[in-house]
Amino acid sequence: MDCKVSNGPGLQDEHITNLLVFGFLQNCSNSNFHKELEVLGREVSMPAYLPEDYDDGLQTDGNRCSYFLESGERDSQGQEEIIQDIARQLAQIGDDMDHSIHPGLMNNLAMQFMNVNLSEEDRRKSLAAALEQVMQTYPMDMEEEKTMLILAMLLAKKVADHTPSLLRDVFRTTVNFINQNLFTYVRNLVRNEMD
Template identity: 40%
Template sequence: MEQINGSVQMECVLLYTFLEVSSDCKFKEQLQCLQSQGMVSALRGICYEAEELELQTDGNRSGHMQNGAAVFDHEVNEEVIRLIAAQLAAIGDRFDQDIKARVVNDLVQHFLNENLSAEEITQLMSEAVEGLVQAMPSDLEREKVMLVLAMLLTKKIANTMPSLLQRAFSTTVNYINRQLHNYIARLLRD
């Protein structure tokens, strides 16, 4: 699989960290393989290109805007990402029982079908998330519920069949990038 490009790096790091800090992950070894395969580039620094960072006179890197999105300091991001991922994982733990095994098993079967394109798999993931959102508490922002559900489905798919982690991971990153990129950028800014 080719390396994830910079435009989805924020989603990639958030999903990886969510999975890393989640309880009951039966696929830790496969998760480490994602990093070593280059799917998760710059895990400890998000959304910045070294040559584009501005060096301040005190030697610290400053955050700035790139393509309209905030670009953050390496040290701040690791802590912020871990904090956000832990909060989202806690919400995921609350939602865990509400996701029917049938939904996960259907997705597993789709991911096993190599005749389905990445686009078709992403659409099926989107439909699964949309279906689940309807049953979730309305006291949370819709975008937050969608984000947690997408990441939780990835975890449940990988727990069911760890060999699907790579495909589920890249599909979820693609889905999140298309549907929730601006929401995640706001989470990281706030």
Template identity: 50%
Template sequence: MDQDNRQTSLLLYNFLQCSSNDVFQTELKELGNELTRVVLQGGRLEDDYELQTDGNRCYFQMREEGELDSEGQEEIIRNIAIKLAQIGDEMEDSIQPNVVNDLISWLRNVNLPTEEKRRHLAATMDKVMQTQTISQDLGQEKAKLLLTMLLAKKVMTHAPSLLRSIFYITVDYINQNLLTYTRNLTHDMD
């Protein structure tokens, strides 16, 4: 798993951990266990994350050779996720239930290739962004990141069995569409 995927996975995972929704917490914990072991190219299995707990929440502590302060980077990402979740709580109701239900239908289609599911998520996000009034304080990219993670959270809430699927598709979507923004987020708070 490359650095960008690690950071995006960590950001999304912590965002979801900040959710007060208990519906998908069991599945999220299982995903956390899964993410502690990452299959690298070449088929080698290596621990890239260590699952930590603070009593209430789980989070990943990235361990990487050559990383000057992985604990500091992990803490920065966790703090960003917490702030985004707080803002997201205020925006959550702005995503229409029919949009979520439509996306769930697409994701449940086992015959649909993952790439088609990604395209449908992108089309859904375009639709969601068109219906939103974005405050200038929030900014377009931050709003898109928030709404993407909120959409994933809503799918998980209504269909916890899709958690892994929507998690990985969302990470890919963020990396394809908001990578520069997410990199800047972590560097700006560094």
């Protein structure tokens, strides 16, 4: 186990979560936001590898320092493929769970995301409240963290299906929610697959 003290997810964790949520959305069936997802894919592209001791060196021009490590790039590509595989598997499960989300709940959540006066924290709370409602009605035949992860990403998919222009906002909120509540589970999921 890592002995480092952490104030939450770092850049590597955010990169993993971005890839996971993006891969999930990419692999879900019957989505209405293909064009928006393509644009989002270009916007969230990040460096392929950030070393664990990356100090997030901000340069005077506002850009981040670049690190290119040959072995790290290879490791990162392997990790990205694993994350894509995990996202594909979770999307398949999500497609089976799709029917469990009540349309009224989705309409309400989409309306929350359309409210431009809501802060990111308020959006995250709305997502958490909707997730809690869905968790109440969903049978627990798999571990709770996995169910929460899939349902959080499924809620993002359904909001984007309802209103494709909300994809960027719901993606960001979902990534933040996962990083705040489930990033240890996500990191362990990736590590277990890499072993």
